[in-house]
Every structure is written in C-alpha cells, then in structure tokens.
Amino acid sequence: MSDQIVIHPLYAKLLEKFPESVVMDERQGFSGIVVQAITLLEVVKELRDNLGYDYLSSVTAVDDFPEERLEVIYHLFKSIGGAPVEIKVFLEREEPVVPSLTPMYPGAELQEREVWDLYGIRFDDHPDLRRILLWEGFEGFPLRKDWKEPLYEEDTKPFKSRWPEGKGERKELLNPYKDNVQYPREFDPNTLSGDVDQAMYKSLEYSDDPNSRVLQTDQMVVNIGPQHPSTHGVFRMTVVMEGETIVNLKPVVGYLHRNHEKIGERNTWLQNMPYTDRLDYLAPMSNNFGYAITVEKLMGIVPTERAEYIRVMMAELTRIASHTMTTGFLLNDLGAYFTPALYALEERELILDIFEEVAGSRMMVNYFRFGGVVRDVSPEVLKKIRHLVYNRLPRKIDELDKYISANEIVRIRCEGVGVLTADDAIAFSTTGPNLRASGVPYDVRRADPYSIYESLDFDVCTRDHGDVFDRYRVRIDEIHQSIRILKQVLDRIPEGPIMAGKPQYVAKVPAGEAYGRVEGPRGELGFYVVSDGKPNPKRYHVRAPSFINLTSLAQMCKGAKVADAVTILGAVDIVLGEVDR
Amino acid sequence: MAEIDLNNPEIDVPAELKQQIAVTTLDRIYNWSRSNSLWPMMFGLACCAIEMICTAASRYDLSRFGMEVMRPSPRQADVMIVSGTVTKKMVPQIVRLYNQMSEPKYVIAMGACASGGGPFKEGYNVVPGVDKFIPVDVYVAGCPPTPQALLHGLIILQKKIEGEHIPDTRWYKKCVVEAIPIPILGPDIIDPRHFELIKEETHKPLPVVEEVVEGGETA
Numbered sequence A: 001m002s003d004q005i006v007i008h009p010l011y012a013k014l015l016e017k018f019p020e021s022v023v024m025d026e027r028q029g030f031s032g033i034v035v036q037a038i039t040l041l042e043v044v045k046e047l048r049d050n051l052g053y054d055y056l057s058s059v060t061a062v063d064d065f066p067e068e069r070l071e072v073i074y075h076l077f078k079s080i081g082g083a084p085v086e087i088k089v090f091l092e093r094e095e096p097v098v099p100s101l102t103p104m105y106p107g108a109e110l111q112e113r114e115v116w117d118l119y120g121i122r123f124d125d126h127p128d129l130r131r132i133l134l135w136e137g138f139e140g141f142p143l144r145k146d147w148k149e150p151l152y153e154e155d156t157k158p159f160k161s162r163w164p165e166g167k168g169e170r171k172e173l174l175n176p177y178k179d180n181v182q183y184p185r186e187f188d189p190n191t192l193s194g195d196v197d198q199a200m201y202k203s204l205e206y207s208d209d210p211n212s213r214v215l216q217t218d219q220m221v222v223n224i225g226p227q228h229p230s231t232h233g234v235f236r237m238t239v240v241m242e243g244e245t246i247v248n249l250k251p252v253v254g255y256l257h258r259n260h261e262k263i264g265e266r267n268t269w270l271q272n273m274p275y276t277d278r279l280d281y282l283a284p285m286s287n288n289f290g291y292a293i294t295v296e297k298l299m300g301i302v303p304t305e306r307a308e309y310i311r312v313m314m315a316e317l318t319r320i321a322s323h324t325m326t327t328g329f330l331l332n333d334l335g336a337y338f339t340p341a342l343y344a345l346e347e348r349e350l351i352l353d354i355f356e357e358v359a360g361s362r363m364m365v366n367y368f369r370f371g372g373v374v375r376d377v378s379p380e381v382l383k384k385i386r387h388l389v390y391n392r393l394p395r396k397i398d399e400l401d402k403y404i405s406a407n408e409i410v411r412i413r414c415e416g417v418g419v420l421t422a423d424d425a426i427a428f429s430t431t432g433p434n435l436r437a438s439g440v441p442y443d444v445r446r447a448d449p450y451s452i453y454e455s456l457d458f459d460v461c462t463r464d465h466g467d468v469f470d471r472y473r474v475r476i477d478e479i480h481q482s483i484r485i486l487k488q489v490l491d492r493i494p495e496g497p498i499m500a501g502k503p504q505y506v507a508k509v510p511a512g513e514a515y516g517r518v519e520g521p522r523g524e525l526g527f528y529v530v531s532d533g534k535p536n537p538k539r540y541h542v543r544a545p546s547f548i549n550l551t552s553l554a555q556m557c558k559g560a561k562v563a564d565a566v567t568i569l570g571a572v573d574i575v576l577g578e579v580d581r
Numbered sequence B: 001m002a003e004i005d006l007n008n009p010e011i012d013v014p015a016e017l018k019q020q021i022a023v024t025t026l027d028r029i030y031n032w033s034r035s036n037s038l039w040p041m042m043f044g045l046a047c048c049a050i051e052m053i054c055t056a057a058s059r060y061d062l063s064r065f066g067m068e069v070m071r072p073s074p075r076q077a078d079v080m081i082v083s084g085t086v087t088k089k090m091v092p093q094i095v096r097l098y099n100q101m102s103e104p105k106y107v108i109a110m111g112a113c114a115s116g117g118g119p120f121k122e123g124y125n126v127v128p129g130v131d132k133f134i135p136v137d138v139y140v141a142g143c144p145p146t147p148q149a150l151l152h153g154l155i156i157l158q159k160k161i162e163g164e165h166i167p168d169t170r171w172y173k174k175c176v177v178e179a180i181p182i183p184i185l186g187p188d189i190i191d192p193r194h195f196e197l198i199k200e201e202t203h204k205p206l207p208v209v210e211e212v213v214e215g216g217e218t219a
C-alpha cells in the first residue's frame, strides 16, 4: 500500500460535482468519501441514476467514542459487477439524524432499522422506524461504545480475571440480581405495560390501503411464529389477511439476537473466527472464508496457494450441503413431510464427515486462519471428496431433482408463486440464488472475484421467472456448478504449505477499514471491519444475506395465500443465526 | 440399579408359566411404557436444532428409542428439547410453551447455550441458561452436541423416568402446581418473581464510592 492517496476517478467526479459537501476520507487506511447529511440524498441520487450504482449492499454505523462522532457507512455496487463505492456521513453523538435511503433503495429498510436499534441514529422519512433486533422499550443503544452490558468486565479480551492470572470470578455473582440483567435507576417494574408489539400492529394498519380491497370483509391479523415448524427457527411473521389472502406482512426478527457484533468487538481478531461459524450455521466454511479474506485485506497478507484451493474446496462443499438441505426443507414446507428432507440430509451427512475429518467438528469448523487454514487435508480425505464428487453427488442430485421437478404438486405450488422482478430484486438488495432466479446474473465470485475463482471455470446460474420454482432450480444448477468447480480444484490442488508465514496467535492488524465479501450459499456475505491497531476490532459488522433478503418478503407475499407465504419463506432460505446475529 | 430392584417384586412364578406370566409393579410397567414413547416437541432455537434434526434423520435415527414423533404443538409433547441459545426476547415464549405442555413434562437443555449461555453468555440479549426460568432434567454438553450426545441425553432421561415412583412424583400429587410466571420485556428482561428485588435495587441510594470521587473532584 502506498502512502500517496490515489483518488479513484469516480470519487474525483463526485468531488467535482459536489465541491462544497463531499470530501475524501483521508485517514490512513481508510477510503471512501465523506458526505454531509443534508446532501446525502443528492449524492446518492447522482450515483444511482447517472453513475450506475443501483445496488445498495450494506448500511451500518461506527461509533468513534471517545470522539463525539458517529459514522454511517454505506456500500453501493453496480449490479453489473465491480468494486464498491463507500459513502460515509459523520454525525454528532447527541441526537444523530440522517435522511433515510429507503425511498430510493427499499433494500435499506431493515438495515436502517438495525442501525437505529443498535446505535440510536434516526433516519428521517423512514417508513417504519422501530427497533428490530431488540424490543421497543429496551434501555440504551447497545453497540455504542459507552454502553455496557450487564456482565461487562473489560473493553477487550482476554479478560484479566481469566488470563494470565486465571482467577476467574463469576461476573454474575457480583450482579445484584445474580443474573445477566440491569435496570435503570428509579425503575419500578409495577409501572410496566409489557406490550412491546403495539407499534408493530400500528404500522400494519398504516400501510394498509382500504381502497385496494376487493371484498368488504374484516381483516384479520395472524402471527406465525416464533415457535412454528415452518418458520425455520425462531422467525415470526405478522400477517394481515383478508380471507386467505395476504394483504400485508411484517417480518419480526431478533428472537435469536446473540450480540455477535458487541461480543465481536470485545474479542481479539482471531477469537472471532469460531463465532463466525455460528452465524450461518448451515454454511460455516463460507462464513470463515468471508471473515478471513476481510481481515487479510487489512493485514495485507496473501494465503498460500494450497490454502486457497483448500478454502475453495470447503466453500463449495458447504454450498452443496446447504443447497441440498434447503431443497429438502422446501419440500417440507410444501407438505411432503420429512421424507424428501431425509434424502437431502443423507448427502449432507457425507459432507459433514469430511468437515469432521479435516476440522474436528461436524458443524462448528473454525477451520480458516488469517493467511491459510489450520490443518492440511490428507490424501485420504481428498480421495473421499473425489469419490463424492465423481461418483455420488451428481447421481444423487439428479435423483432428487427428478423426483421434485417432475412432480405435479410441486410445480403447481411453486410456479408463479412469490414472484420478484429483476428490478425489484435489485432495488430490495436481494442477493444470492434469490437474485439470480429473478434473472440478474450477479454472483460475487464473478462480479468481484476473490481467492482463485477467477481461474476457475463455472457458470453463473440464472433463471427468468423469479418465482419459488426458479429459486429451487437455481439452487440445483448451482450444485452442479459447484461439482464442476470441485473437479477442477481436485485436479489442480498443489502441494505446499497451508499457512502464509508463521502461525500467529495474536493477529497484528494495522489501523484501517476493510469490506470483504464472498458468495455464500445465501448470497453476498459481507464483513465490514474497522481496526484502530489494537488486538481487537473497533467495529465488526456482518452484512447478513438472509437478513437483507427478508426485506422483500412482504413484497413477494402480498396477494398470495397464507400457505404460499410458508413456501415463499422456505425458498428465500433464511438461517436465523445470521438474520438476527 | 436400586430402582430396578425395587420394581422387581420377588414373587416366584412356576417354571411352566414363565412364558405366559410376568410379574411387575405398576411403577415399572407404567414408567417403562412412558419412557419408551417420549414425544419431543419440535422446537428449534439455533445451531443446535440442526444437530437435533440430524439426530432425527436416518443416520442416527431417534425412532429406535421411540422418540421420533416430534410434535409441533406443546400440548401433545412430553419433552422439550431446548436446542439453542435462549435470548431475552424469546424466553417469554419458551416459558409459555413450557406452561402449555401437559404433565408429566421434561426438559432437556441441549448444548452449551441452553445449559449456561455458552459462547454468547456475556451478550446483552442472552439468558445464561434456560434453567434460570424453567426446571431442566438433563443437560447435554457440547457446542453443538453431536447426535450421539443428544441420544445419550435422551437415554439418561429415560433412565430418570424409569426411576420415578408414582406416590412421590410432583404431578401425581393432589396439590395444584402453579404455572411459571411469564417473563416481561421491559428495559431488560424481568422475571415477575423478582419484582420486589428489582424495586429495592433500583431505588437504593447511589453507592458511597462515587460520592467520594465527586467530593474529591470538587475539593
């Protein structure tokens, strides 16, 4: 990296157009432009309408405490591929307000709510600004640096009480309630209403237009979840229905909000690796991959060649495992109770065996390190993978496909259901198979290549109808492409070391920021990290694909029947660990 | 083994009738049949739920132990497998589900998270262990526990059930068992059983230490 800041031609254009209100972010290790809040909309409009940045990937914030400043960070992409443009807005910590981008990019809706929830940044003109991961009435904005959780010990790990002294004292015993809770002073529990959903129900009424009704019937509100077998975990949707037809729908999430980001900012860089496994627990290898390449960007190290091949191999195996499982469970949602899922799980088990052999654990692999992977794959494992790839998977996937694609009920239930047009899919920031099923050939492996994907031969699978059936078809096609990639990787994998340099237990990460992304099974999985040179990240944000894919759920479900909503949700393929983080 | 001895009354059966007659106690036959037809609730919370699904699938095959009938409704279930991280936002629902289960009912805390918070213990939205709210019968260690471990946990639960004795088990007594009060979402999660404690603590005068510091600054 050179010291001289080279201004990207795009940024130069913006600087020229908005000389008053746009400046470069000139801090060492940082990039992007800083825009004033009042001109944000103009700059973004210029980017979207004239410069082709039609895809808003991520919205997040950073707290610069003890400086009196909050930053809102936007990453925009072109849906035809390429590097991001990064926009920042600096705000005061007291009463921060920024205009909402939701009217321009509907895909920002849930992300802006998340920033409001965790940072307390208000978005003007947001259609429905409520807490999302926590509940209305929660005290404080937890991701602010000066907010302390009830079991707070120190700002950074390893905590002194455990290491090096190692005289652990259980923190909750010092808490007056002997538990992981805290209450504001003068709080009286008897004055509590306990009704946290009122605002949500109100927002449902607002968005419903009485003129659009066909029949003058009573509307009914039904909650599906959080404990419901068809919601794939603890997801809840609140549905307004007229008869059986859905008029409006709100996803309610946060039932598995495990505070990845707060914990991640206390952890050291390396300690976060096992936590990423638990984000999208159906695809742990991809999560490792995303985090590893992001931090490597910041550290400026390049993994060894063998490690790159191993990484790609594992990521593609994960994709196969995850897509087969999704396909099986989609059939569950259609009412083919559990038998097709058993077929899918059978293949997944074989892939998990491989993970167990290389990483030591079936699900929580914790396999990647900065600069490589933690253990080498033995020739026996390669033989097993070769057997799977050449002899078993193609046959089994075809078998599964044959049973499903030719099934009349599946086709009637899936075709033309939950349609999302290409324009809508881009506007809603949809990613992954959902985006490609709408006919947009956008795959991070091709659009913004990382690792060795550039040298590999594979197709970006698309379909044109954007319905549930096409989402399923795209997944099956992608499994075949993954098998194709695996064949190439198996033939070319070189011998050599699996780690660049010596293994480090404390990663030294220079100050700066990085946004890295990979194409996970559910779409663009992004990590935004900021370092201030300390052993732990200052900001650790996960751009979770399935969380953002939920933004378009209401759009897809309107006009459908309740039973279809379950199928549509199944085809969106959410994993709650990632949605709620 | 003590329970098994207790349940084997020493009554001699003539040799020629051994094939036709088995003598046992009510406890034993009743517990034997119950423990071999446990119906778990189909209820997944997080990553551990995936391993629970694998346990139910063909390779590990829960149904060998008579537990394959996963019921989505709490009313029809005997055992609740808390499979995953219990968050503050979710715990009211979990307590409600537990209350809705009909007795006899059992709880298995599957994995580190459900047992004690696991890797997310210090999180502000995490309940460090489901046993803060509902009674747990068996804890299964692991993150996630392998399907074998979960099976082991279920077998331990069967053993526990086999040792039960009708006269002194809670649910066969005449007294009414109170439902567990549902936690409330306020500024933080509130257990209604702790109302008084919370009120007392939040209305305490500020600790003296801080006053000394302030005094020091002004002086």
Ligand code: SF4
Binding pocket: A278, B046, B047, B048, B083, B084, B085, B110, B111, B112, B113, B114, B118, B119, B142, B143, B144, B145
């Ligand atoms: S114990 Fe581990 S695998 Fe289970 S829910 Fe917790 S983090 Fe996930």
